[in-house]
Each structure stands twice: as C-alpha cells, then as structure tokens.
Amino acid sequence: xxxxxxxxxxxxxxxxxxxxxxxxxxxxxxxxxxxxxxxxxxxxxxxxxxxxxxxxxxxxxxxxxxxxxxxxxxxxxxxxxxxxxxxxxxxxxxxxxxxxxxxxxxxxxxxxxxxxxxxxxxxxxxxxxxxxxxxxxxxxxxxxxxxxxxxxxxxxxxxxxxxxxxxxxxxxxxxxxxxxxxxxxxxxxxxxxxxxxxxxxxxxxxxxxxxxxxxxxxxxxxxxxxxxxxxxxxxxxxxxxxxxxxxxxxxxxxxxxxxxxxxxxxxxxxxxxxxxxxxxxxxxxxxxxxxxxxxxxxxxxxxxxxxxxxxxxxxxxxxxxxxxxxxxxxxxxxxxxxxxxxxxxxxxxxxxxxxxxxxxxxxxxxxxxxxxxxxxxxxxxxxxxxxxxxxxxxxxxxxxxxxxxxxxxxxxxxxxxxxxxxxxxxxxxxxxxxxxxxxxxxxxxxxxxxxxxxxxxxxxxxxxxxxxxxxxxxxxxxxxxxxxxxxxxxxxxxxxxxxxxxxxxxxxxxxxxxxxxxxxxxxxxxxxxxxxxxxxxxxxxxxxxxxxxxxxxxxxxxxxxxxxxxxxxxxxxxxxxxxxxxxxxxxxxxxxxxxxxxxxxxxxxxxxxxxxxxxxxxxxxxxxxxxxxxxxxxxxxxx
Amino acid sequence: xxxxxxxxxxxxxxxxxxxxxxxxxxxxxxxxxxxxxxxxxxxxxxxxxxxxxxxxxxxxxxxxxxxxxxx
Numbered sequence: 001x002x003x004x005x006x007x008x009x010x011x012x013x014x015x016x017x018x019x020x021x022x023x024x025x026x027x028x029x030x031x032x033x034x035x036x037x038x039x040x041x042x043x044x045x046x047x048x049x050x051x052x053x054x055x056x057x058x059x060x061x062x063x064x065x066x067x068x069x070x071x072x073x074x075x076x077x078x079x080x081x082x083x084x085x086x087x088x089x090x091x092x093x094x095x096x097x098x099x100x101x102x103x104x105x106x107x108x109x110x111x112x113x114x115x116x117x118x119x120x121x122x123x124x125x126x127x128x129x130x131x132x133x134x135x136x137x138x139x140x141x142x143x144x145x146x147x148x149x150x151x152x153x154x155x156x157x158x159x160x161x162x163x164x165x166x167x168x169x170x171x172x173x174x175x176x177x178x179x180x181x182x183x184x185x186x187x188x189x190x191x192x193x194x195x196x197x198x199x200x201x202x203x204x205x206x207x208x209x210x211x212x213x214x215x216x217x218x219x220x221x222x223x224x225x226x227x228x229x230x231x232x233x234x235x236x237x238x239x240x241x242x243x244x245x246x247x248x249x250x251x252x253x254x255x256x257x258x259x260x261x262x263x264x265x266x267x268x269x270x271x272x273x274x275x276x277x278x279x280x281x282x283x284x285x286x287x288x289x290x291x292x293x294x295x296x297x298x299x300x301x302x303x304x305x306x307x308x309x310x311x312x313x314x315x316x317x318x319x320x321x322x323x324x325x326x327x328x329x330x331x332x333x334x335x336x337x338x339x340x341x342x343x344x345x346x347x348x349x350x351x352x353x354x355x356x357x358x359x360x361x362x363x364x365x366x367x368x369x370x371x372x373x374x375x376x377x378x379x380x381x382x383x384x385x386x387x388x389x390x391x392x393x394x395x396x397x398x399x400x401x402x403x404x405x406x407x408x409x410x411x412x413x414x415x416x417x418x419x420x421x422x423x424x425x426x427x428x429x430x431x432x433x434x435x436x437x438x439x440x441x442x443x444x445x446x447x448x449x450x451x452x453x454x455x456x457x458x459x460x461x462x463x464x465x466x467x468x469x470x471x472x473x474x475x476x477x478x479x480x481x482x483x484x485x486x487x488x489x490x491x492x493x494x495x496x497x498x499x500x501x502x503x504x505x506x507x508x509x510x511x512x513x514x515x516x517x518x519x520x521x522x523x524x525x526x527x528x529x530x531x532x533x534x535x536x537x538x539x540x541x542x543x544x545x546x547x548x549x550x551x552x553x554x555x556x557x558x559x560x561x562x563x564x565x566x567x568x569x570x571x572x573x574x575x576x577x578x579x580x581x582x583x584x585x586x587x588x589x590x591x592x593x594x595x596x597x598x599x600x601x602x603x604x605x606x607x608x609x610x611x612x613x614x615x616x617x618x619x620x621x622x623x624x625x626x627x628x629x630x631x632x633x634x635x636x637x638x639x
Numbered sequence: 640x641x642x643x644x645x646x647x648x649x650x651x652x653x654x655x656x657x658x659x660x661x662x663x664x665x666x667x668x669x670x671x672x673x674x675x676x677x678x679x680x681x682x683x684x685x686x687x688x689x690x691x692x693x694x695x696x697x698x699x700x701x702x703x704x705x706x707x708x709x710x
Contacts, residue, residue: 015650060656060704067662071655103652111649114680227676277654281678 019100022053026093046089053096072272079265094616102623116289123175123194128159142210161208169200177570178295222292226285230301247271270604275625279593282633287586295569303565308587309529316534317488322464328363330461341458348407348414402512415451444497469573476577516542593629600625644693645710646682
C-alpha cells in the first residue's frame with residue numbers, strides 16, 4: 001500500500017479505526033489498572049483512549065454549541081470531561097468508547113435504510129443507442145432528446161420513457177410497477193426507463209429522459225414521502241425539545257442537592273432521547289422503501305399511520321374489482337332483428353364517452369368488419385377512427401347522467417338506457433323484456449334497453465369480467481379482520497350477483513359518482529377508518545374523502561398519484577392486502593419502538609437516581625436501545 | 640442567480656447531527672435555503688451562485704464530521 005491509498009483508506013474508515021483504537025486503549029488501560037499496580041500508567045492510557053475516541057465527538061459538539069443546537073455529542077463530551085476532572089478515568093474512556101461504537105453501528109445500519117431506494121435508480125442504464133443522422137449512436141441516456149428513437153436489444157434495459165414504434169417484446173416492469181410477470185409490448189405501447197426488455201428488439205420514441213422519467217419521478221416522490229413527518233414523529237420532536245434541557249436542569253439540580261458528580265454526569269449521558277427520536281423515522285422510511293420496491297407508492301408517514309388503522313376497504317367495482325373492459329355479451333331483439341337493435345343503439349351512443357357506450361359501438365364496428373370480411377375485398381377497418389366512422393352519427397344526442405342517452409337519427413327518437421330512464425319517459429316494459437333483463441342481471445351483467453319512438457325494440461347485455469385476483473384479495477382482507485364493501489353504479493341485481501361472485505361483505509348499488517362520496521362519509525360517521533380503492537381519475541373525489549385513498553394503475557398518470565394517499569403502480573389488486581398489512585405492521589413497529597424507548601429512559605432514570613446505573617452502564621444501555629429500535633424498524637424493509 | 644444542489648450524507652448517526660449540519664450550512668454566505676433530512680440523508684441547498692458554490696457546502700459538511708456524496 002502506498003501512502004496515498006493508506007490516507008484514502010483511513011478517510012473511508014475513519015470512524016471504524018477511531019472506535020477500534022479507542023476500544024483497544026480502553027481495554028489495555030483497564031487491564032493494566034486491574035491486573036497491576038501501575039495506576040498512573042493505567043490512568044494515562046485511559047485518558048488517551050478518551051482523547052482518541054472523543055476528538056471527533058468533541059469537534060461535532062463544538063459545532064453543536066456554536067450552531068446553538070443541543071445534541072447528544074455535547075452531553076457526551078461534557079460527561080467525559082467531567083469524569084476526567086473528578087478522576088474517573090475508566091468511566092470517561094468507557095463512555096466515549098461505547099458511544100463511538102454505538103454511533104458507528106447506527107451510521108452503518110442507517111446507511112442500509114438510506115440506500116434501499118438507490119438500488120432502484122441504478123436500474124436505469126447510463127447509455128442509450130439512438131438513431132441520429134441515419135446511424136446508430138451510443139450517447140449518455142441523459143442526453144437523449146424528446147422525440148428521438150432509441151433502439152433496445154433483447155435483454156437490454158430501457159434507458160428512457162417512450163412509446164414503442166417498432167418491434168414486439170415482453171418487458172419486465174418490476175422496477176417501476178412491482179409486477180413480477182413481464183408485460184407484452186408492441187406498437188404504440190408505453191414503456192418506462194429502468195424496465196428490462198426480455199425478448200425482441202424494440203424501437204422506442206422518447207417521451208422523457210434523464211430526470212424526467214416515471215421511475216425518477218416515483219423515487220423523488222418516495223423520498224419526499226419518507227421525509228414528511230408523521231404525526232408521531234412531530235409529537236416526539238416537540239417532546240424532545242423540552243426533554244433534553246429538562247434533563248440537564250435535573251443534572252444540575254441533582255448535583256446541587258447531592259454533590260454527587262457521577263450521578264449528574266450520568267444524567268447528562270441519558271439526557272438525549274436517542275431511541276425515541278430515531279425509532280419512528282426508521283420504521284417509516286423502511287416501510288415506505290419496501291412498499292416502493294413492490295410497486296406501491298405511499299405518500300408519507302402520516303398516510304401510513306392512518307392506513308395502519310384501516311378497518312374497512314371500499315372498492316369501486318368497475319376497473320378495480322373487474323378488468324374494466326366491458327364487452328357486449330348478449331343482444332336481444334323484441335320484434336326487431338338483433339343486428340338492427342345493435343346498429344341503432346350504436347348510432348345513439350356514438351358520441352357518448354361512457355364505458356357501456358364504448359362497448360356497444362365497438363361491437364357494432366366488429367360486426368360490420370366481420371360482414372365486410374366475407375366479401376371479396378377485405379376492409380382494413382382495424383383502426384378505431386375508421387371503425388367509428390362506419391357507425392353513422394346521430395343528428396343530436398343528450399346524456400341523462402346515470403341513466404342513459406336520448407338521441408335522434410333518421411327522423412327517429414332512440415333512447416338507450418336503464419329502467420329508471422324508461423320509467424321517467426313512461427315507456428311500457430313488457431314482461432318478456434323484464435324477464436330477459438332479470439335473467440341477465442342475475443348473472444352479474446348490465447343491461448340497457450333500446451327504445452325507438454317510445455317502443456322497446458331490444459335489449460343489450462354487457463359484461464365486465466372480474467379480475468382473477470379479486471376473490472382472493474377480498475378473502476385476504478377479511479382474514480385480516482377488515483370489512484369489505486363494493487360501490488357501483490350498477491343496479492341492485494347486477495351488483496348482488498357480482499358481490500356474491502367476489503365474496504365481498506357488503507355492496508352499495510345504483511350509486512351516482514357523487515353518491516360514492518356520501519357512502520364513504522356514512523361509514524366514517526359510523527366510526528370506521530375507510531380506505532377507498534379506485535382508478536384515481538373518475539374516483540378522485542371519493543379517494544379524497546376516504547381516510548386513505550388508494551389509486552390503481554398509477555404509473556404514468558400523475559393525477560392519480562396526486563389525489564391518492566397510496567398508489568399502486570400496476571393494476572395489481574393483490575398489492576392491496578400487502579399494503580394494508582404493511583401499514584398495520586408499521587403502526588405496530590412504531591409503537592414498539594416508542595414503547596421500548598420510553599421503557600429504557602424510565603429504567604435508566606430510575607437506575608441513575610437509585611445509583612444502580614453509572615456512566616458506562618448508562619451509556620451501554622442507551623446505545624443498545626438505539627441500535628435495537630433501528631434494527632426493529634429495519635425489519636420492515638424485509639416485510 | 641439562484642441555483643439548487645443536492646448531496647447525500649449516508650453517515651448521519653443521530654437526528655440532531657442532521658439539524659446541526661442544517662444550521663451550519665445555512666450560516667454559509669450566499670445560502671438561501673437548506674433542508675437536511677436525517678431519515679434519507681438528503682441535503683438540498685438553494686444558493687446564490689455568484690457568492691458561493693457546492694464545494695463550499697461539501698467542505699462545511701466534512702467539517703462537521705460527515706461524508707457528503709453527490710446526489
């Protein structure tokens with residue numbers, strides 16, 4: 001080793017070296033005093049141990065004092081100097097050595113918590129292969145411009161956010177969404193920086209690079225979340241502000257009364273509320289970091305603490321418990337051909353943005369394409385625009401919120417809607433129509449009636465498949481003692497059928513979007529702590545009303561992340577029991593840490609006042625309690 | 640002109656240490672706003688770049704006994 005590398009090594013491991021040296025001197029000085037009668041030599045070595053171990057502590061203490069903060073390093077320095085002044089060399093060396101060892105170990109373990117997120121950032125490659133001036137060039141990933149095309153080989157990491165313009169592949173999105181299964185990506189699909197291209201080559205048009213990628217944004221948010229103080233933390237901080245000065249006053253008072261210097265110095269050592277102030281942040285940072293790696297973004301300690309009290313989870317049905325891909329499952333004509341019912345309904349619904357309308361228009365388009373396919377010329381009607389154009393426009397069109405649409409086309413009035421809309425308009429519903437509707441709704445389907453000039457000519461049944469994971473997720477929450485509720489705009493019968501299929505405890509049907517909010521308020525008024533799971537866009541008001549709003553599929557949609565307290569990056573319902581259980585575990589973990597800290601301080605105080613605890617043993621217990629709460633908090637990293 | 644820089648300090652060993660560093664940094668000439676977070680070790684400094692520069696901040700952090708890393 002040359003001189004330079006020795007200096008470098010010393011700089012990198014200064015704390016460890018200082019602690020070890022002070023420890024060795026302390027051990028040597030103590031043995032010398034215990035085994036021999038060289039008391040002067042022993043004292044000298046112990047003072048040396050104190051100086052070696054205490055130099056850095058005293059230096060920081062000096063900064064604490066000049067910056068007018070009162071920290072443990074000031075207290076330790078005072079205690080060590082005090083002990084030397086009264087001739088307790090052994091105590092002085094022990095306090096300094098134990099404190100150095102403790103803070104060295106604390107720094108090391110905290111480093112693990114602090115770097116947990118950086119692993120995520122390291123997922124993004126430094127370079128990108130860009131198509132520039134007709135050739136492929138390797139450039140720094142940060143320098144890729146928006147709109148440039150990046151080529152990613154199979155097995156390569158994707159360096160930018162963008163949309164696929166060529167190629168097809170399976171992409172592992174775990175770093176961003178936490179999903180373990182790769183996702184199929186083809187033309188015009190979105191991909192994220194930091195995800196791994198597993199199969200085929202992809203060409204990607206860049207939409208964001210450098211610090212403007214989804215992954216970077218997520219990590220920034222996670223850090224903000226970790227830094228935001230939870231209510232417990234701010235409470236403790238306020239307490240700590242008075243605690244330390246109070247203990248110092250107590251130490252001075254105790255000396256004035258008892259003239260016992262050791263007692264007052266020991267009070268100083270335990271005067272820093274160590275474990276109490278360190279415990280809660282470590283628990284929360286670990287939990288938020290763990291969640292981030294599993295694709296769950298928690299907004300902060302406050303939200304996490306509230307989530308730990310959840311006893312009721314309300315799910316929006318469409319797109320949350322179901323896949324949100326409504327398709328037509330049956331068309332019935334009453335005196336009219338089914339095909340005519342469909343095309344008339346499609347025209348009426350064409351301008352509507354409701355998901356039921358989309359299903360009807362899509363179906364009509366598909367039927368037409370199929371019909372054209374049979375002929376000699378094959379229509380290239382795959383494109384949505386072309387397909388939508390093949391359905392004629394209505395002359396005019398009105399939405400009746402929560403009920404349906406009223407439109408005019410070819411001189412006819414067409415009403416497509418639910419029973420409520422028909423009743424409003426005094427449309428007579430024959431028994432066979434009512435029977436058909438009842439039968440379909442009993443299977444969990446949604447049915448709309450098609451009315452032409454006041455007469456029912458048909459009905460269209462639609463289905464939104466349940467997510468495979470939904471029943472398991474509901475069961476897992478129930479096992480954890482949490483009530484589950486489904487909120488839906490569907491009618492009673494459809495809702496009951498779906499609720500039974502999922503196994504959910506309760507359902508609320510026929511809700512307008514604003515009703516969902518008041519249902520949640522109702523549960524809160526009954527004393528429940530309510531979590532609401534939704535897509536974060538349509539459900540934004542109810543997510544905001546709930547104690548904890550959980551948005552699904554939030555990667556890429558900033559609005560969802562803004563409104564929610566927790567956001568699931570992927571559409572992965574199975575993260576919900578995990579997130580709820582992690583929150584509960586965190587809440588317990590914080591309580592354990594606070595409990596342990598309070599217990600330690602109480603025992604130490606009692607011990608000092610009854611003279612059972614001296615400087616060295618007080619410091620040992622103090623440092624042990626700090627390490628214990630850090631290690632306990634870090635368990636949440638592996639939850 | 641006002642500029643912002645970040646450091647990462649992984650070896651904070653107590654919450655007070657972080658607030659001491661925060662105070663020390665805010666006493667550096669030209670510093671407008673400082674945030675030091677114990678939990679994440681993140682240090683964010685807003686400063687007037689005609690008066691001071693990030694090297695001065697790194698030195699201040701080192702003087703307090705901690706190791707700044709570029710973030």
